[in-house]
Amino acid sequence: MEKGLIPDWAKLSVDLGYYDQAHFIKDFKAVLGRSPEEYIRAMGAGGASHHE
Numbered sequence: 027m028e029k030g031l032i033p034d035w036a037k038l039s040v041d042l043g044y045y046d047q048a049h050f051i052k053d054f055k056a057v058l059g060r061s062p063e064e065y066i067r068a069m070g071a072g073g074a075s076h077h078e
Contacts, residue, residue: 032066 039050054062 033062035062 035050036047039047042050044050051061058065060068
């Protein structure tokens, strides 16, 4: 994940071997205590998008 970019969570999920994004997010939250979006916002990258 590059700083300033919000990843394509669905693609990242598949790339990491998850069947769907929901399972990836559940595991991410279980490990880090927040959703991927919350984590990215906390890291200061909440304003950019990978689609820009």
